[in-house]
Amino acid sequence: MALSNMICIRDLEVAAKSILSKTVLEYFNDGSEEGLAVASNLSAFDKYKIRQRVLRDVSNVKTEKKAFGKTMSFPLAIAPSGMQCMAHENGERATARAATKAGVFMGVSTFATTALEDVKRSGDEFGENVYLLQLYIFKNRKTTENLVKRAEKAGYKGILLTCDTPKLGNRYNMTRNNFKLPPHLNLPNFGKEKVGPLIQHVVGDGSKQEDDSNINDDSITWDEALPWLRSITNMEIWLKGISTAEDVRLAAQSPANVAGIVVSNHGGRQLESAMATLDSLPECVQAAKSGNRPLQVWVDGGIKKGSDIFKALALGADGVMIGRIPLWGLAIAGEQGVSKALEILKAEFQHTMALAGCKTLSDITPSSLARVTEGGFYAKL
Numbered sequence: 001m002a003l004s005n006m007i008c009i010r011d012l013e014v015a016a017k018s019i020l021s022k023t024v025l026e027y028f029n030d031g032s033e034e035g036l037a038v039a040s041n042l043s044a045f046d047k048y049k050i051r052q053r054v055l056r057d058v059s060n061v062k063t064e065k066k067a068f069g070k071t072m073s074f075p076l077a078i079a080p081s082g083m084q085c086m087a088h089e090n091g092e093r094a095t096a097r098a099a100t101k102a103g104v105f106m107g108v109s110t111f112a113t114t115a116l117e118d119v120k121r122s123g124d125e126f127g128e129n130v131y132l133l134q135l136y137i138f139k140n141r142k143t144t145e146n147l148v149k150r151a152e153k154a155g156y157k158g159i160l161l162t163c164d165t166p167k168l169g170n171r172y173n174m175t176r177n178n179f180k181l182p183p184h185l186n187l188p189n190f191g192k193e194k195v196g197p198l199i200q201h202v203v204g205d206g207s208k209q210e211d212d213s214n215i216n217d218d219s220i221t222w223d224e225a226l227p228w229l230r231s232i233t234n235m236e237i238w239l240k241g242i243s244t245a246e247d248v249r250l251a252a253q254s255p256a257n258v259a260g261i262v263v264s265n266h267g268g269r270q271l272e273s274a275m276a277t278l279d280s281l282p283e284c285v286q287a288a289k290s291g292n293r294p295l296q297v298w299v300d301g302g303i304k305k306g307s308d309i310f311k312a313l314a315l316g317a318d319g320v321m322i323g324r325i326p327l328w329g330l331a332i333a334g335e336q337g338v339s340k341a342l343e344i345l346k347a348e349f350q351h352t353m354a355l356a357g358c359k360t361l362s363d364i365t366p367s368s369l370a371r372v373t374e375g376g377f378y379a380k381l
């Protein structure tokens, strides 16, 4: 199907399947173990229906949202996903260009196949945008510190500290397919000499590891790691991979002055049978907004349609992120494919708002939704 004939994200997903190799496709799309968390992320959206208000002049629906001192064209950002050059040779550069053109912020993975400075430079050719560095705290703190300093110097606005990955999820596809980063690609956010052992970590092959200093430090804690991170940067610190009210409260109380959280289960790639992120969202919002220091709350996982974005916002999210969709867009047509995906999502979101009778984002509230109750009936939240 030609890109111009694709009308929904499902069209992009199907097209990407026919283009990507089995190994790359499964690396992108599968989750950990039996994929229960991936499936839950998707099905959680069906537990809600939208309550439609009418006759409310929806001739001029406004979707813009402020964050990081800038305006996003609608409350959606690109989630950080690693190794985008496996989807298309222009990888992260193409995503950055499409994101800037669409007015959509971008999270950049530490495990990107393009240097973080080059990702931003590519997007900057088309205007200013907000870039957030996804970060792991490695056993070798110096590696982490270098990444943070480079991002700050390059003009990144924030850190997304991924908290759900003390160890890599148990991903059957990676073992079965003997997943390896293709030899023509590398991970330039690390010095050349460190790439070898890192890739071995990525493939989960501990036996071949020569040096474990650049693997995730699985001993980090709230008390030590966050103040340390705060001590090395002035950028906003956001925690990605939070899913319980208990952890939101710890984030809000942290002396590291955490600015926001991303309710996420890593797209179902980490803890098997983790709660769907949409199911975690209400308790996280409640905790984030009721403390002395309210936190921003974004959510990712399973968002595929404009109505999904609407539901997440109605449950209190300030914004959403998408991980796999840009990869499918890249696989199909590089930058144009990502642009197409963003156009579809924005148009669908705007259309959902109009049909639901919401002129502005603040019109989207819990009363915009009904939820399935015992006995299968839907009731207003």
Ligand SMILES: Cc1cc2nc3c(=O)[nH]c(=O)nc-3n(C[C@H](O)[C@H](O)[C@H](O)COP(=O)(O)O)c2cc1C
Residues within 6 Å of the ligand: 027, 028, 029, 041, 079, 080, 081, 082, 109, 110, 111, 134, 162, 240, 264, 265, 266, 267, 268, 269, 300, 301, 302, 303, 321, 322, 323, 324, 325
């Ligand atoms: C191929 C792939 C690579 C990813 N790499 C990272 C990563 O390096 N760091 C991270 O925090 N999250 C990573 N994620 C998770 C995404 O940031 C995001 O949480 C998730 O994809 C959202 O779910 P969705 O794909 O259903 O939109 C990755 C996701 C995918 C699909």
